[in-house]
Amino acid sequence: MPAASPQSPRPRSGxxxxxxxxxxxxxxxxxxxxxxxxxxxxxxxxxxxxGVAKQTIYRWWPSKVEILLDTLIEDSExxxxxxxxxxxxxxxxxxxxxxxxxxxxxxxxxxxxxxxIAQTQHDPATATRFRERYLGPRRDRERDLLTRGIAAGAFxxxxxxxxxxxxxxxxxxxxxxxxxxxxxxxxxxxxxxxLRPRPS
Amino acid sequence: MPAASPQSPRPRSGxxxxxxxxxxxxxxxxxxxxxxxxxxxxxxxxxxxxGVAKQTIYRWWPSKVEILLDTLIEDSExxxxxxxxxxxxxxxxxxxxxxxxxxxxxxxxxxxxxxxIAQTQHDPATATRFRERYLGPRRDRERDLLTRGIAAGAFxxxxxxxxxxxxxxxxxxxxxxxxxxxxxxxxxxxxxxxLRPRPS
Amino acid sequence: MPAASPQSPRPRSGxxxxxxxxxxxxxxxxxxxxxxxxxxxxxxxxxxxxGVAKQTIYRWWPSKVEILLDTLIEDSExxxxxxxxxxxxxxxxxxxxxxxxxxxxxxxxxxxxxxxIAQTQHDPATATRFRERYLGPRRDRERDLLTRGIAAGAFxxxxxxxxxxxxxxxxxxxxxxxxxxxxxxxxxxxxxxxLRPRPS
Amino acid sequence: MPAASPQSPRPRSGxxxxxxxxxxxxxxxxxxxxxxxxxxxxxxxxxxxxGVAKQTIYRWWPSKVEILLDTLIEDSExxxxxxxxxxxxxxxxxxxxxxxxxxxxxxxxxxxxxxxIAQTQHDPATATRFRERYLGPRRDRERDLLTRGIAAGAFxxxxxxxxxxxxxxxxxxxxxxxxxxxxxxxxxxxxxxxLRPRPS
DNA sequence: AAGTAATCGAGACGGTACGTCATGTCTTAGC
DNA sequence: GCTAAGACATGACGTACCGTCTCGATTACTT
Numbered sequence: 001m002p003a004a005s006p007q008s009p010r011p012r013s014g015x016x017x018x019x020x021x022x023x024x025x026x027x028x029x030x031x032x033x034x035x036x037x038x039x040x041x042x043x044x045x046x047x048x049x050x051g052v053a054k055q056t057i058y059r060w061w062p063s064k065v066e067i068l069l070d071t072l073i074e075d076s077e078x079x080x081x082x083x084x085x086x087x088x089x090x091x092x093x094x095x096x097x098x099x100x101x102x103x104x105x106x107x108x109x110x111x112x113x114x115x116x117i118a119q120t121q122h123d124p125a126t127a128t129r130f131r132e133r134y135l136g137p138r139r140d141r142e143r144d145l146l147t148r149g150i151a152a153g154a155f156x157x158x159x160x161x162x163x164x165x166x167x168x169x170x171x172x173x174x175x176x177x178x179x180x181x182x183x184x185x186x187x188x189x190x191x192x193x194x195l196r197p198r199p200s
Numbered sequence: 201m202p203a204a205s206p207q208s209p210r211p212r213s214g215x216x217x218x219x220x221x222x223x224x225x226x227x228x229x230x231x232x233x234x235x236x237x238x239x240x241x242x243x244x245x246x247x248x249x250x251g252v253a254k255q256t257i258y259r260w261w262p263s264k265v266e267i268l269l270d271t272l273i274e275d276s277e278x279x280x281x282x283x284x285x286x287x288x289x290x291x292x293x294x295x296x297x298x299x300x301x302x303x304x305x306x307x308x309x310x311x312x313x314x315x316x317i318a319q320t321q322h323d324p325a326t327a328t329r330f331r332e333r334y335l336g337p338r339r340d341r342e343r344d345l346l347t348r349g350i351a352a353g354a355f356x357x358x359x360x361x362x363x364x365x366x367x368x369x370x371x372x373x374x375x376x377x378x379x380x381x382x383x384x385x386x387x388x389x390x391x392x393x394x395l396r397p398r399p400s
Numbered sequence: 401m402p403a404a405s406p407q408s409p410r411p412r413s414g415x416x417x418x419x420x421x422x423x424x425x426x427x428x429x430x431x432x433x434x435x436x437x438x439x440x441x442x443x444x445x446x447x448x449x450x451g452v453a454k455q456t457i458y459r460w461w462p463s464k465v466e467i468l469l470d471t472l473i474e475d476s477e478x479x480x481x482x483x484x485x486x487x488x489x490x491x492x493x494x495x496x497x498x499x500x501x502x503x504x505x506x507x508x509x510x511x512x513x514x515x516x517i518a519q520t521q522h523d524p525a526t527a528t529r530f531r532e533r534y535l536g537p538r539r540d541r542e543r544d545l546l547t548r549g550i551a552a553g554a555f556x557x558x559x560x561x562x563x564x565x566x567x568x569x570x571x572x573x574x575x576x577x578x579x580x581x582x583x584x585x586x587x588x589x590x591x592x593x594x595l596r597p598r599p600s
Numbered sequence: 601m602p603a604a605s606p607q608s609p610r611p612r613s614g615x616x617x618x619x620x621x622x623x624x625x626x627x628x629x630x631x632x633x634x635x636x637x638x639x640x641x642x643x644x645x646x647x648x649x650x651g652v653a654k655q656t657i658y659r660w661w662p663s664k665v666e667i668l669l670d671t672l673i674e675d676s677e678x679x680x681x682x683x684x685x686x687x688x689x690x691x692x693x694x695x696x697x698x699x700x701x702x703x704x705x706x707x708x709x710x711x712x713x714x715x716x717i718a719q720t721q722h723d724p725a726t727a728t729r730f731r732e733r734y735l736g737p738r739r740d741r742e743r744d745l746l747t748r749g750i751a752a753g754a755f756x757x758x759x760x761x762x763x764x765x766x767x768x769x770x771x772x773x774x775x776x777x778x779x780x781x782x783x784x785x786x787x788x789x790x791x792x793x794x795l796r797p798r799p800s
Numbered sequence: 801a802a803g804t805a806a807t808c809g810a811g812a813c814g815g816t817a818c819g820t821c822a823t824g825t826c827t828t829a830g831c
Numbered sequence: 832g833c834t835a836a837g838a839c840a841t842g843a844c845g846t847a848c849c850g851t852c853t854c855g856a857t858t859a860c861t862t
Contacts, residue, residue, distance in 0.1 A: 018833075018834070021833095021834080037322060037323065037324065038321065038322035038323075039322060039323060042821090042822060042823085043822075043823075043824085044821090044822065044823085045822095047835095051835090052834090052835080053834065053836060053837085054823095054824085054835095054836090054837085055824095055825085055834085055835085055837095056833085056834065056835080058824065058825080059833085059834095114321050115321055115322070117321070117377055117378070118317075118318035118319070118320075118321035119318070119322075120377070120378075120379070121238065121314050121315050121317070121318035121377065122237060122238035122315065122318060122319075123237060124237065127379055131378070131379065158385075158389045158392075158393070159383065159385060159386065159389050160383065162380075162383065163383035163385070163386050163389075166371050166374055166380070166383065166386070167386065167390060169374065170370040170371030170372070170373065170374030170375065171367045171370030171371065171374075172370070173370065173374050173377075174366055174369065174370030174371075174373050174374055177317055177320070177321065177373075177377075178320075178331070178335060179320070179327055179331065180366065183359065183360065183363035183366065185358075185359060185363070186363050186367065189359050189363075189367070189394070190367060192358075193358070193393040193394055194389070194393050194394075215810065215811055215812060215852085215853050215854040215855080216811090216812075216854070217812070221812090221813080242842090242843055242844085243843075243844075244842085244843060244844085245843090247814095251814085252813085252814075253813065253814040253815055254814095254844095254845085255812095255813085255814085255815085255845095255846085255847090256812075256813065256814075258845065258846080259813090415827050415828045415829080415838060416827085416828070416838075417838075418838070421838090421839080437722060437723065437724065438722035438723075439722060439723060442816085442817060442818085443817080443818075443819085444816085444817060445817095447840095451840090452839085452840080453839065453840045453841065453842095454818095454819085454840095454841090454842095455819095455820085455821085455838095455839080455840080455841090456838075456839060456840080458819065458820080459838075514721050515721055517718070517721070517777055517778070518717075518718035518719070518720075518721035518722055519718070519722075520718075520777070520778075521638065521714050521715050521717070521718035521777065522637060522638035522639055522715070522718060522719075523637060523638075524637065527779055531779065535778060558785075558789045558792075558793070559783065559785060559786065559789050560783070562783065563785070563786050563789075566771050566775055566780070566783065566786070567786065567789070567790060569774065570770040570772070570773065570774030570775065571767045571770030571771065571774075572770070573770065573774050573777075574766055574769065574770030574771075575766050575770065577717055577720070577721065577773075577777075578717070578720075578731070578735060579720070580762075580766070583759065583760065583762065583763035583766065585758075585759060585763070586759065586763050586766070586767065589758045589763075589794070592758075593758070593793040593794055594789070594793055594794075615805065615806045615807055615808095615857085615858050615859045615860070616806080616858085616859070616860095617806095617807075618807070621807090621808075642848060642849085643848075643849075643850085644847080644848060644849085651809090652808085652809080653808065653809045653810060653811085654809095654811085654849095654850085655808085655810090655811095655850095655851085655852085656807080656809080658850065658851080659807080
């Protein structure tokens with residue numbers, strides 16, 4: 001559904017930031033990315049699609065990457081939360097990895113994530129912002145998850161928490177990036193082999 | 201080193217394809233990618249840098265992605281060959297993974313590989329060509345490597361050869377993509393945990 | 401003198417059409433035509449010379465021919481008006497023909513006229529536009545001039561007004577096109593022979 | 601009819617100039633001019649159309665204008681000869697003017713003539729060559745025609761022979777250039793008014 | 801008869817200009 | 832003060848021709 005419908009034009013806002021314009025932009029960006037890919041995601045197209053002036057976009061976002069970061073952060077807070085159970089078990093981690101798998105393959109927001117990972121390769125500024133606003137904070141919570149599990153004796157990975165997380169998530173992201181379907185049993189085997197759960 | 205020096209103009213070749221022009225383009229593309237990133241990699245810049253007419257590029261390459269594919273294929277044949285030892289051992293695979301690590305972190309051609317993986321997320325045509333020309337053939341040889349090792353009893357992974365390869369390579373690529381340094385011990389642990397080498 | 405001097409950049413105009421850009425383009429086109437001929441009159445050169453973006457030209461003019469038409473119409477309204485005296489005499493027509501002669505040989509805008517006549521031979525679309533915007537309206541006023549003179553009994557041409565006008569103007573244009581100087585007495589003889597003035 | 605038919609390729613010529621290639625080029629130029637106008641008359645199109653290599657054209661003609669000059673000269677020698685009757689009468693001149701009218705309006709070669717007149721406005725080199733090779737020689741014969749008629753007492757123009765010729769031919773060319781049909785009675789009136797034939 | 805030279809087709813080459821598109825900055829005018 | 836609208840300079844896109852060049856085959860003059 002297009003963000004801007006002709007029959008109900010968004011009322012002009014006046015002097016404070018227009019929340020409906022903000023949402024229209026985020027949704028338009030999402031729609032365009034899914035429909036036409038990153039190449040079709042031009043600022044002009046977003047503006048047209050959102051029924052918003054280009055300048056309104058440039059006023060609030062320094063680049064279209066930041067728009068995508070905004071949508072990604074909002075969406076993945078909701079649909080890919082890092083588990084906070086106390087204490088976490090191997091099953092907790094396994095569930096999270098399955099969520100990551102589902103997010104990357106089925107959720108439109110997963111496409112945003114993959115697109116941003118891709119864009120970090122093309123532009124160092126994107127890389128920095130992506131780490132600062134998404135990867136870093138998420139990794140903090142992931143690290144905490146593993147650390148608490150280890151402390152509770154739920155599992156005992158050979159590697160440190162960060163390296164373990166890379167080893168667990170890396171294959172899933174890699175399959176998603178290369179367009180391969182995630183092999184059945186991959187997540188289970190990764191958890192068994194790398195996390196080394198302790199029998200409860 | 202620039203491919204075209206003003207004082208010694210490349211001799212016009214005549215009616216057959218000009219090999220020196222081809223090399224100048226490949227080197228210019230490589231240089232520009234490393235120096236200025238993918239955004240600085242415009243066809244016009246390549247042409248300027250290589251001392252070549254734009255049309256010469258469009259005559260032989262349908263897009264700048266194909267230029268990068270050409271450089272990647274030539275470079276990774278030379279500097280990242282899939283081992284062909286008979287029979288392969290766990291050590292063979294470990295060595296290959298270390299080569300992948302080195303290729304991605306130290307070799308300029310590694311940047312080309314990461315860039316192309318990224319570009320596949322932005323453009324489906326690139327994804328197809330990248331799989332056809334690079335990923336597919338390489339994966340065939342990698343699968344063969346694992347299959348032969350399993351047959352020889354050198355290792356016994358839980359997963360099938362393709363999934364095992366994804367699980368081994370995925371973390372390395374993921375770290376490279378996110379700009380993280382590859383954790384010490386990662387390769388060793390992956391091999392031990394996922395490949396499950398048999399004592400010889 | 402170039403239309404755009406670096407030390408005094410044209411102020412950006414904003415959301416309405418930039419009149420100074422329009423004039424800069426018209427003058428640049430004129431200058432380039434006179435200095436370098438029609439071959440030197442590329443859109444890129446006009447843009448460079450006028451200190452204007454190519455897109456600004458394409459936004460307002462569908463082709464460089466329309467630019468020339470604009471300059472021609474503005475200039476020939478000013479410097480080659482069709483006489484409107486009431487009633488016109490043979491002397492009025494003779495004066496107009498001398499103005500045509502002077503316009504074609506001495507005025508820079510005359511070169512624009514000759515260039516456009518030439519371009520109509522190369523491009524049917526130009527021919528149509530040239531007739532619609534220049535030749536037609538002018539011929540209407542010329543026809544009116546002759547018709548009024550005939551009605552007033554000032555002259556009595558054998559041919560109809562249009563044919564008479566062709567017979568009077570044709571030789572002047574032909575000489576200008578072939579680069580020949582207009583022969584002395586040509587205008588007088590044409591008026592005497594073809595217009596057949598009545599003694600007052 | 602195309603100059604080069606696929607089923608009967610022109611035999612390669614060998615060491616002397618290939619007459620059939622020359623004719624193929626001239627015909628292709630003519631065809632392309634008539635069909636697609638001067639803009640469609642590119643050297644590459646001529647070469648393609650004539651089944652000839654571009655270099656073959658550049659070997660023998662310095663520019664496409666010279667190709668057109670060649671066709672024009674050959675055609676107008678045949679189909680628009682300057683009368684050589686001794687002595688010429690007013691009727692001779694009238695007949696020649698009618699031939700000019702027919703040539704410009706009905707003959708494909710007339711389009712070549714108009715195109716070249718046009719091109720002289722765009723390129724001074726063309727102007728020079730056109731005068732040297734076409735206009736000059738033809739005017740010499742036209743001048744001779746009038747001079748002989750005057751000497752024989754057949755007519756007595758007010759103006760000199762050159763100016764008279766301009767006054768006679770100018771209107772016809774002007775009408776042809778502007779795409780107007782030549783008005784009925786124009787030629788007759790021009791002859792009567794400007795040539796002033798003497799009763800025999 | 802062999803060697804030389806000129807011609808031909810084909811087409812690659814370094815260029816210039818084309819007309820289109822998206823970028824990010826700016827101004828105007830309405831709310 | 833924010834908005835929609837949109838003009839603007841910039842610069843890359845991919846295409847079409849330009850005029851020069853080199854190739855290998857073909858043919859005719861020269862010795």
